[in-house]
Amino acid sequence: MMKPFRTLGLSGETLKGVLSAGYTSPTPIQTAAIPPALAGRDLIGCAQTGTGKTASFVLPMLQRLTEVPGAKKRRTIRALVVAPTRELALQVETAIQTYGAHTRLRSVAIYGGVGIPPQIKKLRQGVDIVVATPGRLLDLMDRGNVDLSGVEILVLDEADRMFDMGFINDIRKIVARTPKGRQTLLFSATMPKAIQELTRSIQRDPEFIEIGERRNPADTVIQHVCRVSTNTKMDILCHMLHNESTDNVLIFSRTKHRADRIARTLGRKGFTATVMHSNRSQNQRQRALEGFRNGTFQILVATDVAARGIDVDGISHVINYDTPRHAEDYIHRIGRTGRAESSGEAITFVTRDEEQYLRAIERHTGQRLSNKTYNGFDADPVETRTQRAGKHRHSSAHPNNNGSASSGRSRRGDSRRRRSR
Numbered sequence: 001m002m003k004p005f006r007t008l009g010l011s012g013e014t015l016k017g018v019l020s021a022g023y024t025s026p027t028p029i030q031t032a033a034i035p036p037a038l039a040g041r042d043l044i045g046c047a048q049t050g051t052g053k054t055a056s057f058v059l060p061m062l063q064r065l066t067e068v069p070g071a072k073k074r075r076t077i078r079a080l081v082v083a084p085t086r087e088l089a090l091q092v093e094t095a096i097q098t099y100g101a102h103t104r105l106r107s108v109a110i111y112g113g114v115g116i117p118p119q120i121k122k123l124r125q126g127v128d129i130v131v132a133t134p135g136r137l138l139d140l141m142d143r144g145n146v147d148l149s150g151v152e153i154l155v156l157d158e159a160d161r162m163f164d165m166g167f168i169n170d171i172r173k174i175v176a177r178t179p180k181g182r183q184t185l186l187f188s189a190t191m192p193k194a195i196q197e198l199t200r201s202i203q204r205d206p207e208f209i210e211i212g213e214r215r216n217p218a219d220t221v222i223q224h225v226c227r228v229s230t231n232t233k234m235d236i237l238c239h240m241l242h243n244e245s246t247d248n249v250l251i252f253s254r255t256k257h258r259a260d261r262i263a264r265t266l267g268r269k270g271f272t273a274t275v276m277h278s279n280r281s282q283n284q285r286q287r288a289l290e291g292f293r294n295g296t297f298q299i300l301v302a303t304d305v306a307a308r309g310i311d312v313d314g315i316s317h318v319i320n321y322d323t324p325r326h327a328e329d330y331i332h333r334i335g336r337t338g339r340a341e342s343s344g345e346a347i348t349f350v351t352r353d354e355e356q357y358l359r360a361i362e363r364h365t366g367q368r369l370s371n372k373t374y375n376g377f378d379a380d381p382v383e384t385r386t387q388r389a390g391k392h393r394h395s396s397a398h399p400n401n402n403g404s405a406s407s408g409r410s411r412r413g414d415s416r417r418r419r420s421r
């Protein structure tokens with residue numbers, strides 16, 4: 001039985017904040033992490049994304065900061081969250097704003113790729129909580145704009161990804177500037193050796209919390225593969241988008257160039273699609289994410305790096321337009337759907353050349369992925385590639401071939417109705 005938030009020890013403004021966010025029962029990681037975090041323990045949270053891990057550190061952090069008011073008259077930075085990407089930093093800060101709506105705590109998100117003066121201004125005005133990516137934070141520390149000597153709670157989010165992105169030395173430098181007596185919470189989807197070493201050097205007697213099978217994708221995601229050939233991918237994709245009950249669809253592409261091309265082609269075929277990859281400016285990325293979140297775009301096409309930290313509720317489908325080269329990326333990609341308590345579907349396109357990557361994914365997850373076939377596209381790709389190409393030309397004319405333009409929004413509405421039946 002899921003315990004309600006109150007019995008985990010949450011109270012006052014923080015409890016009010018989480019309830020007004022609409023959550024009535026905690027997720028397993030929240031049930032496991034909140035009580036020890038409230039008690040001031042160091043934690044290692046080993047959990048997939050989409051499990052509710054953000055609230056599992058934000059809620060106890062807010063409560064501890066409000067229970068014991070800051071010692072100094074002037075606001076000082078009392079909590080610091082370090083995250084690998086700008087998107088994740090913004091999402092964590094949004095969660096702090098949402099859950100902390102009834103507190104007087106002030107927070108700021110600090111990340112690169114945008115002007116530094118507004119961030120300095122906010123810091124000068126005084127904040128209690130900073131959420132930051134490592135590079136920009138170090139920059140501001142070097143300029144003397146950030147003082148970490150009053151940090152009581154330090155959170156390292158997605159530590160394994162920070163390691164992958166080469167931030168480990170930056171993290172060490174940042175941690176060295178915080179007081180030794182702080183509470184340190186570390187979250188990581190996987191526990192490579194480097195992260196284990198890091199925890200040993202920066203944490204004291206941490207409580208280890210592991211939610212779910214570390215190597216298996218969230219149970220809430222239905223996974224399929226779809227055997228295709230390179231030149232039928234787009235047609236199958238369009239066929240799927242027309243015939244499946246899709247809400248928000250996230251499509252992964254291996255390269256930026258291909259991501260742009262997929263989004264353009266889908267646009268021409270009458271879908272509302274936007275794109276997100278590292279060649280796009282921070283503003284473009286934010287606009288794409290916001291448009292995807294609010295339904296202006298039904299489809300977001302992304303590359304792996306840019307997609308880290310995409311936290312959008314209601315992604316019904318993740319489509320791997322290319323088979324991921326690394327099993328870790330596969331797990332990460334499909335974790336964008338089936339978040340928290342909703343379910344989702346992940347479909348991976350596999351060409352003959354990509355079978356080797358599929359085998360690696362199946363070995364890694366210990367699970368065989370079942371084949372999904374589509375009418376008209378359903379035979380073995382080897383024997384009917386030519387036939388299928390013919391059929392495909394026929395069907396590709398179709399998105400709006402009944403003459404009625406269908407927008408992303410109406411499609412969303414339709415599919416929601418279909419789903420709720």
Ligand code: AMP
Nearest residue numbers: 023025026027049050051052053054340
């Ligand atoms: P996270 O793992 O932190 O990225 O969270 C995944 C999603 O779960 C987010 O969209 C949250 O809004 C949502 N969520 C967090 N806590 C709960 C909860 N207790 N009940 C339902 N949904 C939640």
